[in-house]
Amino acid sequence: MQILNDRQIRQKIKRLAIEIVEHNFDEKEIILAGINNNGMTFAKLLEAQLKSFSKQKIKMTRLLLNPAEPHSSEVVLEMPIKETMGKAIIIVDDVANTGRTIFYAVKPLLNSLPKKVEVAVLVDRAHKSFPIKVDYYGLSLATTLLENINVNIKEVNQFSVNLK
DSSP states (O other): EEEEEEHHHHHHHHHHHHHHHHHHTOEEEEEEEEEEHHHHHHHHHHHHHHHHOOOOOEEEEEEEEOOTTTTTSSOEEESSSGGTOOOEEEEEEEEESSSSHHHHTGGGGGSSSOHHHHHHEEEEEEEEEEOOOOOOEEEEEOOTTTOOOOOOOOOOOOOOOEEO
């Protein structure tokens, strides 16, 4: 069942970018850290919107981790950790399920002292098992643990979010 269509997703990306600028208006630079592939794709969509109406410097990086077993290997931040010191960092993913992936994604930032760390997702599911607060979300959804959210934003003509 489709819960967001292309027009709605594009509208939510624009609104999220506006919220990010409003909450970070005094920042000279914002770092968007996309988690793996879908998070990075969503971060790039946010970056394009942010650059369309803000003069702030937007830097992109990727956080690489194994969502199924995040403790099994090192969480890698693709930018030098020293570049995050004193900066506003927004961890970006397509869906926040239990919060586990985002929880572990913060790990490399513990070796730095960012000014602040926030979280942006397209879909925030309401059943967190980890102490994660999503700061920016396109849609908050209460689902059962058996239902899956499928976000189609990568290499498609029409964006969509489906509940299965």
